[in-house]
Amino acid sequence: MNDHPQVSRLIDDLRGTDKFKQRLALQKLAQIRDSRALPAILEKLQDPDKSIRALAVQALGSVGDDDTIPYLLTALDDTTRDVRRAAALALGRVGGSAALPPLVGTLLGDSDSYVRWEAARALQLLGDSRALPALVEALVADQNSYVRYAAAETLGELGDASALDALEEALLYDENAYVRYAAARALGEIADIEAIPALLWALHTRNAHVWNASAEALWALEEPGFLRVLDHLHDANPGLRRGAYKALLWLTTDYKDDAVAERDDYDVGTGWSWPN
DSSP, X not given: OOOHHHHHHHHHHHTSSOHHHXXXXXXXXXXXXOGGGHHHHHHGGGOSOHHHHHHHHHHHHHHOOGGGHHHHHHHTTOSSHHHHHHHHHHHHHHOGGGGHHHHHXXXXXXXXXXXXXXXXXXXXHHXXXXXXXXHHHHHHHOSOHHHHHHHHHHHHHHXXXXXXXXXXXXXXXXXXXXXXXXXXXXXXXXXXXXXXXXXXXXXXXXXXXXXXXXXXHHHHTHHHHHHHHHHGGGOSSHHHHHHHHHHHHHHHSSHHHHHHXXXXXXXXXXXXXXXX
């Protein structure tokens, strides 16, 4: 793919006047990842066409290096949502530790929910645990369910037990089933036995996807979690006792597939929307 004639032709197309060829060239150059195209890609960051700017930023996410980070930071302040989204994701791919403060600022401060969502996903790519407080804040306070979902997902990837309280709160009380599902999965990835009470309570849900994710999270805790579940069989709280019995049934038999399939609310999408 890195043959010189192809890269040279694509650069010529990018610097030409045909908008269709420019868009196609940016897409192809992003796939080829040849650094010789960088100067031509950088020129397109000033293009009056917002779709060209967005594609140029996306290409930087594939071709760019540390030297391109200042350009991506500038693009993060673009007036167009799609350009800012592309800049957030590109920073997650190439930005390293320098990308953390601007991505956190975007997650908590951008006016557009699509951009905040992309920032949460970019922080997952970055994998820096210093983003945890901002992700927790987004999970707890963002009004958009997609952003909260992405925050929960990223917290699971970071695997830090200090996010347990926020994830448990989301699992039990978030109004959106997708967010509850993401929180259950995140708790399974963190795999801390302190989450067992919340996971047992979640087994009382009528939503099959959230139920399954919570049960799988209990499964991920392996033997220490199983023993803690057994302890809750005699819990003074009847809700936890019932949850423990449900967990025990799921963990020890083939109950899960048939019984969950009989539930009447298999659609996880309750409350799923994208208000800004």
